[in-house]
Amino acid sequence: MKKLMSILVVCFMLVGLFAGCTSGEGSGDENGDSNEVEKIKIGIVQPMDHPSLNQIRETIIEELKEMGLEDKTEIVVKNANGDMSLLPSIMQELLNSEIDILVPIATPTAQAAAASTSEVPIIFSAVSNPVEAGLVTAFEDTSKNITGVSNSIAIEEIFQLAQQLTPEVKTFGFIYNSSEINSTAGIERAKVYCESAGIEYKEATITGTADLQQVAASLVDSVDAFFTPNDNTVASAMATYMQVAMEAKLPTYVGADSMVADGALATVGIDYTVLGRQTADMIGRIINGETISENHVEQIAEYANMINIGTANELGIEIPENLKESFVIIGE
Numbered sequence: 406m407k408k409l410m411s412i413l414v415v416c417f418m419l420v421g422l423f424a425g426c427t428s429g430e431g432s433g434d435e436n437g438d439s440n441e442v443e444k445i446k447i448g449i450v451q452p453m454d455h456p457s458l459n460q461i462r463e464t465i466i467e468e469l470k471e472m473g474l475e476d477k478t479e480i481v482v483k484n485a486n487g488d489m490s491l492l493p494s495i496m497q498e499l500l501n502s503e504i505d506i507l508v509p510i511a512t513p514t515a516q517a518a519a520a521s522t523s524e525v526p527i528i529f530s531a532v533s534n535p536v537e538a539g540l541v542t543a544f545e546d547t548s549k550n551i552t553g554v555s556n557s558i559a560i561e562e563i564f565q566l567a568q569q570l571t572p573e574v575k576t577f578g579f580i581y582n583s584s585e586i587n588s589t590a591g592i593e594r595a596k597v598y599c600e601s602a603g604i605e606y607k608e609a610t611i612t613g614t615a616d617l618q619q620v621a622a623s624l625v626d627s628v629d630a631f632f633t634p635n636d637n638t639v640a641s642a643m644a645t646y647m648q649v650a651m652e653a654k655l656p657t658y659v660g661a662d663s664m665v666a667d668g669a670l671a672t673v674g675i676d677y678t679v680l681g682r683q684t685a686d687m688i689g690r691i692i693n694g695e696t697i698s699e700n701h702v703e704q705i706a707e708y709a710n711m712i713n714i715g716t717a718n719e720l721g722i723e724i725p726e727n728l729k730e731s732f733v734i735i736g737e
Contacts, residue, residue: 416628424621444479446693447482448499450518451510453487455641457677458510461530464681465508465688472689485514487614487641493519499567500525506688512538512587519551526697529553530684531585531677533635535702544702553704554683556587558595558635558660562673562708565601570671570712570722571630574656578628580610580621582638591634591660606632613640621646625653635660635675644669654722662709670716672675676709711735 428532449465451458466480481499485491496517507527509518515529515626519540533556536542540551578597581588592608599606607628609620617639621631632637639646640661647668650657659669662676678712682699688698715736717724 411537413474417557429654432717436550442477445477446479446481446503446505447508447688448481448483448504449510450483450485450499450514450554451506452489452492453637453641454635456667457635457661457675458531458637460663461510461681462538464678465685467531468685470689471706472685474689474692477692483505489517491664493521493597496521506691508684508688512585515540515551515553516657523548523550526691527551527553528684528687528691531556531587531635531675531680533557534590538586541702544704545651547697550697552687552697552700552703554680554687555678556635556675556705558591558675559708560591561598561661561672562658563632563658563671564595564598564604566671566673567710568628569630569725569728570669570717571656574604574629576607576628576632577632577658578604578606578655580623580624580631580639581608581610581636582612583610584612585636585638588634588636592637595632598626602734607683611638612685614638614645617642617645618649621649623702625649625655628655630655633657633659633664633669635664640664640667643669644666651672651716651719654720656722660735662711664712665713668716669722670722671712671715671732672709674709674711675705676707679707679709680705680707683717 449462485497492514495729500522507525509515510530512532515532516538518527522531530553530658535555579592581592583589609624611617611620643664657669660674661671662674665672683703710732712724712732712734713732713736
């Protein structure tokens with residue numbers, strides 16, 4: 406009898422031991438790591454810090470949350486802080502960390518991403534001329550690992566607006582960074598329009614923000630207004646640009662809403678919230694199983710019609726009532 410009881414006790418102990426082991430396997434380790442869903446790692450990279458690019462980044466992050474993807478994704482943000490030579494190493498750092506999707510903002514960043522990998526999906530944002538930049542051969546050709554959203558601006562509409570607001574302008578001063586493909590392509594379109602419309606222009610280029618004040622000042626005595634497309638370098642130093650323009654009482658037309666918010670007169674330009682939203686939508690589709698080849702390069706869906714009334718008042722420019730109704734009026 407004692408022997409039987411001893412056997413039963415041993416059996417109960419073994420059952421308890423195996424039950425404990427089974428329970429442990431089902432629940433994972435103490436931190437529950439075995440039940441964690443592996444997150445999709447997204448690297449957002451921008452070339453510098455300024456309102457337009459920041460707005461794209463913040464909108465992408467917010468939209469991914471709104472889409473219910475916050476728990477499925479890990480977002481890593483990198484910034485070259487104006488030093489384009491850092492972009493290749495930033496891309497390599499992200500690739501070494503096993504990034505799943507690269508989201509470069511602006512043309513030089515997208516070019517650095519494309520040069521760094523032919524395998525990891527790349528979804529660019531704010532690239533005005535992706536074909537000229539060598540990213541794709543056509544908007545419809547996304548047979549490689551790259552697609553995105555283009556922010557080509559409405560150059561002709563900007564000059565038509567300028568003719569309506571300031572018909573006395575005979576000569577424009579073009580100020581831009583000649584190393585930015587997005588800027589040079591916009592300037593070429595501006596030249597074509599001005600030549601066909603009989604408008605004179607003078608151009609001056611910068612290589613960095615330190616050049617802007619001197620370059621802008623060199624034109625004030627020979628032009629009636631300034632024009633700058635969606636140029637990242639100029640946009641990051643709008644205070645300097647506007648100081649020169651306003652002291653000379655020259656209206657400034659630009660390619661982005663953020664530049665109007667920073668003091669320029671008007672634009673039919675890029676709404677960077679719209680651009681960020683479109684980019685996030687594309688990222689969401691890729692996360693949910695679509696391929697790059699199924700997502701052709703998109704053009705921004707909606708432009709920002711904006712006038713800075715404070716700037717207009719300071720320049721003595723009266724805004725027609727029809728434009729007040731159809732444009733976003735800021736600076737009141």
